Amino acid sequence: MGIPLLQQYRIGRYVLGKKLRREQRYPLVLMLEPLFQCNLECAGCGKIAYPTDVLRKRLTVEECLAAVDECGAPVVSIPGGEPLIHADMPRIVAGIVARKKFVYLCTNAILLAKRLDEFTPSPYLTFSVHLDGLAARHDASVCRDGIFEKAVTAIRLARRRGFRVSINCTLFQGENADEVAEFLDFVTELGVEGVTISPGYSYERAPRQDVFLGRTQSKQLFREIFKRGRGKRWPLTDSTLFLDFLAGNQTYECTPWSTPTRNVFGWQKPCYLLVTEGYAPTFKHLMEETPWDQYGTGRNPKCDNCMAHCGYEGTAVNDAVRHPLKALAVSIRGPRTDGPLAPELPIRYARDTRSLPLAVVDPPGPAAQPLRRSS
Secondary structure (H helix, E strand, O other), X not given: OOOOHHHHHHHHHHHHHHHHOOOOOOOOEEEEOOOOOOOOOOOOOOXXXXXXXXXXOOOOHHHHHHHHHHHOOOEEEEOOOOHHHOOOHHHHHHHHHHOOOEEEEEEOOOOHHHHHHHOOOOOOEEEEEEOOOOHXXXXXXXXXXXXXXXXXXXXXXXXXXXXXXEEEEEEOOOOOHHHHHHHHHHHHHHOOOEEXXXXXXXXXXXXXXXXXXXXXXXXXXXXXXXXXXXXXOOOEOOOHHHHHHHOOOOOOOOOHHHOOEXXXXXXXXXXXXXXXOOEEOOHHHHHHHOOHHHOOOOOOHHHOOOOOHHHHHHHHHHHHHHOHHHHHHHHHHOOOOOOOOOOOOOOOOOOOHHHOOOOOOOXXXXXXXXXXXXX
């Protein structure tokens, strides 16, 4: 596992306290989006498709820190857009670190080398660099040549300066398990302290909807990847039961409330990925007034294909707390890579696949066209 012992202890203490107080819904990770503007146009993300007036919006330092206090989650992930475009990002990060919250600043690393001197190394700060594979694969994913090499150069610089660095890797259509394993070998040798890996999710605003994996495809791909990881020490930061879920061995309900999102519009319902469900004015309103039972695989057609962290990592953590021996067993042996898949959740709505996005159901025939660089 690539999670520091201090972070494991603090999160474990936090979860245990919530359980002892019999709180059913509580946040684990705050997704804090202080802006949508970005310096890339990735195929699987549509944030920059917002109008110019929205792209110019910023959460202030005070608004960001108020959201951290209001939510109370022990971990704060700062995606975007590209967070390093925000002029006040060092002050935002410093304020969160001062609260002894674990900050994962998600970045494509284009600006990382330029702004690195504005940050101070801390066990509470990790630069989470977006890499979706080795050079050809990653540059195709972000639709621009040369970004992989720029990111790797920035990672090496940050590590030399004493910063914690992790990798955030998303897998899309056309992935090859051997190539993914080679990528994980590479970033392990690069010296990063963690790798978060997940199948691409059908983000509603993404310009291409044919790049996402179906659920069965995802499970089969992760089984093949984990087979190639036997005996290796990849620093995967995902919980062991979440990895087991990715390999198709756990039937989990989504817990979107475990990863609430605060962005320039407010508190997003119900999660980071669904952008048309509305916003709450406060975290309290989000937790108490969102119809949580209407979301998740089998409950909502928009959620059918999702296996993302924001829905299922919280579920896996809760399962580990309830069943520590099961979690320990998976940690020791690793995810199972053969045998039958765990059953899917039942569909609880009137399903009409003709009205769903291309990526929502597993394609019956050949895979969709792989990612290619834009010209």
